[in-house]
Amino acid sequence: MSAPEGECPLCGGALDEPVSPDGKNLCCGQCLLSGRALARFSLRLSEVAERLMDLSATARQAAGAAIEDAERALAREEYEVGRETLRRRAARARADGHPLLAACLLQRALRIPGQAARVYQDLAGVAEDLGLRREAGLHLKTGSWLAIKAGDAPLAAAMLERLRALDPADGWLAKAEAMLPARSGGDQAEPRCSFCGRTAREAGPLVSGSEASVCAGCVRKMMNLDRERN
Numbered sequence: 001m002s003a004p005e006g007e008c009p010l011c012g013g014a015l016d017e018p019v020s021p022d023g024k025n026l027c028c029g030q031c032l033l034s035g036r037a038l039a040r041f042s043l044r045l046s047e048v049a050e051r052l053m054d055l056s057a058t059a060r061q062a063a064g065a066a067i068e069d070a071e072r073a074l075a076r077e078e079y080e081v082g083r084e085t086l087r088r089r090a091a092r093a094r095a096d097g098h099p100l101l102a103a104c105l106l107q108r109a110l111r112i113p114g115q116a117a118r119v120y121q122d123l124a125g126v127a128e129d130l131g132l133r134r135e136a137g138l139h140l141k142t143g144s145w146l147a148i149k150a151g152d153a154p155l156a157a158a159m160l161e162r163l164r165a166l167d168p169a170d171g172w173l174a175k176a177e178a179m180l181p182a183r184s185g186g187d188q189a190e191p192r193c194s195f196c197g198r199t200a201r202e203a204g205p206l207v208s209g210s211e212a213s214v215c216a217g218c219v220r221k222m223m224n225l226d227r228e229r230n
Helices: 029-033 036-039 045-055 057-075 079-095 101-110 119-127 133-149 153-166 172-179 216-229
Strands: 205-208 211-215
Touching: 029 036, 029 045, 029 057, 029 216, 045 057, 045 101, 057 079, 057 101, 079 101, 079 119, 119 133, 119 153, 133 153, 133 172, 133 205, 153 172, 172 205, 211 216
Parallel strands: none
Antiparallel strands: 205 211
């Protein structure tokens, strides 16, 4: 039985902002941002999150300031600042019960150059909020691999523990744990470039931030890419 005209078929509330995430069915803005429409209309999280800013004026209004702040940071080549701006706003969206908005912001954060392991960790949390265990597992695998490449053993181990809770039999667990550096006493993994994975001995001095390190060679590559775009 279809919902009365002007009524959301998912929650029964008013269609204050009619949106059609699949191009056929309508729902209200709240049901879209909450992710309720995903299961009802058999939609993929990543696909709808990618189109969210085009679908919903509410989403554009809610995330607009954070996106503008992030873009200003990118214009100054402050990549980590831009990424963290989007991550913080995504965390607020999750707390507000808007996981689809959080996923949209995090997918934008993935486009920013630099270490994305924590962004994948956040995306796994969004997927878990929506009951998408397989998608959460894929994000944790990607994030743990990036953390291992960057030499961030504690972050990688934390994501592998979450993956184990989702699927104890996942074959990636043993492979990834074999790549983690052995930790004895106060020993720490040798820092690596977050982009190419080389150590300081291999690539020369690294410029390190709170979440990422980069070698001079990768800095030159990024500068060349920027010049090619312009």
